[in-house]
Amino acid sequence: MTKVLTSPGKYVQGKKVIKQIGDYIKNLGEKALIIADPIVKELFLADLETGLKNFDYEIEFFKGECSKVEIERFKKKAAAEDADIIIGMGGGKTLDTSKAVAYYSQLPVVIVPTIAATDAPCSALSVIYTEDGVFEEYLFLPKNPDIVIVDTEIVAKAPVRFLVSGMGDALATYFEATASAVTRKTAMSGGTPTMTALYLAELCYNTLLKYGVSAKKAAEAGVVTEALEKIIEANTLLSGLGFESGGLAAAHAIHNGFTVLEETHAKTHGEKVAYSTLVQMVLEGRDPAEIEKVMNFCQEVGLPTTLADLGITEVTDNKILKVAEASCSKDETIHNMPFAVDAEMVKDAILAVDALSKNFNK
Ligand SMILES: NC(=O)c1ccc[n+]([C@@H]2O[C@H](COP(=O)([O-])OP(=O)(O)OC[C@H]3O[C@@H](n4cnc5c(N)ncnc54)[C@H](O)[C@@H]3O)[C@@H](O)[C@H]2O)c1
Ligand SMILES: [Zn+2]
Structure with a gap:
């Protein structure tokens, strides 16, 4: 039962x-290969050039999918350019690609997220897809990024839905870490959670409830406030460390279950995770007042609380059972819950969240 906490070498935000x-x-080195989302060219190139004015670098733009082909392309480019640092700048897919390129090239990696939508920036993991965007595998990396640098002005000016999605993903962190800590399951860090990881997960949850709405308003106005800074930190650092060193449980497994339904594909990872967190809370038999509090939060920031919000407008028992069965497949993290969970229980809890939500004024 060895406890392990893993994290980036340095986290910079402002x-x-x-x-x-x-x-x-x-x-870290003398010449950087910058792997950049095309959005960087449009919006942030001038600032990036200012930041690197005394530094040798080459920029190559990301083609949109974190695939083995794309990773190989950048690895060759890094070798051809004699780069000794990889910088990844963009959304989760660009960042996952950059981490993989750095790993295969045995170089340090600097991560510059341009949205706060996922846990990708801080983790020692890349999610690999085929070139057509079908999930292929998780690439577990031996270490987290050397430095993560978050420019909050860039994140503030990005579409608000990304920030809200990041809040949805971050919402699950406390509930999943708490559940899997009871079972003392090994987290992705390779050990059981430290007190620190569990406290970070709790801080993440409390920060969302307290500052989520104000942060969304700031992002809508495209301005940086202290509330927005706190939410960016919660979405990126607290949620990232909390999931990796705290552990996953039902919410992410139910998210994976939802992906079997085509109609949920237009919804982001964080949107599906938020609904799935409510499902986990129902499974756990949590105090209805606590469920109501989280549901209110979701509705206030614009995260889904009904199946229709998730794109599932025609609800049938059979469809939801398929989601539930996929959530309960053998290797799923739902089995990290402190009690046995089966597909019937998950199906009922998914439908119960939808019914509960309809009690609230939207
Ligand atoms: N490695 C991990 O630990 C981890 C954790 C969670 C998710 N993921 C992965 O992250 C990926 C999803 O990440 P994502 O949602 O960031 O996707 P993404 O990288 O595809 O970015 C989403 C879109 O946002 C655009 N974008 C980025 N910054 C922008 C900005 N400032 N303004 C306007 N548009 C901007 C991008 O061009 C892209 O079209 C998935 O591949 C998922 O598997 C990885
Ligand atoms: Zn997630």
Whole structure:
């Protein structure tokens, strides 16, 4: 029962920090290959160039999928350019690609997220897809990124749905870490959770409830406030460390179950995870007042609380049972829950969340 906490080497967050990126990375190497989402060219190239004015670098743009072909393309480019640092800048897919390229090239990696939508920035994991976007495998990396640098002005100006999705993903962290800690399951860190990881997960939850709505308003206005800073930290650092060193349980398994339904594909990871967190709470038989509190939060920030919100407008028992069965497949993290869970229980809990939500004024 060894406890393990894993984290990036350094985490930097603030308005306009991109303009100082050179200062943060200068000890890591001398020439960077920047793997950049195409959005970087449109919006942030000037600031990035300012940040790297005394630094040798080459930029190559990401084609949209974290696939083995794309990873190989960048690995060759890094070798051809004699790069000794990889910088990834963009959304989760660009960042996962950059981490994989750095691993295969045995180089340090600096991660610059341009949205706060997922746990990808801080983790020692890349999610690999085929070139057509079908999930292929998890690539577990031997270490987390060397430095994560979050420019909060960039995140504030991104579409608000990404920030809200990040809150949905972060919402699950406390509930899943708490559940799997009871069972003392090994987390992705390779050990059971430290007190620190569990406290970070709790801090993540409390931060969302307290600052989520204000942060969303700031992002709608495209401005950086202290509330937005706190939510970016919760979505990126607290949720990232909390999931990796705290553990997953029912919510992410139910999310995976929802992906079997075509109609949920237009919804983001975080949106599906938020609904699935409510399902986990119902499975656990949590205090209805607590469920109501989380449901209110979801409705206030615009996360789904009904099946229709998730794109499932024609609800049948059979369809929901399929989701539940997929959530309960053998290797799923739902089996980290402190009690035995089967597909019938999950199906009922999914339908119960939908019914409960309809009691609230939307
Ligand atoms: N490695 C991990 O631990 C981990 C954890 C969770 C999710 N993931 C992975 O992350 C990926 C999803 O991440 P994502 O939602 O960030 O997807 P993404 O990287 O595809 O980005 C979503 C979209 O946002 C755009 N974008 C990025 N920054 C922007 C900005 N500032 N303004 C406007 N548009 C911007 C991108 O161009 C893209 O079209 C999935 O592949 C998932 O498997 C990985
Ligand atoms: Zn997640």
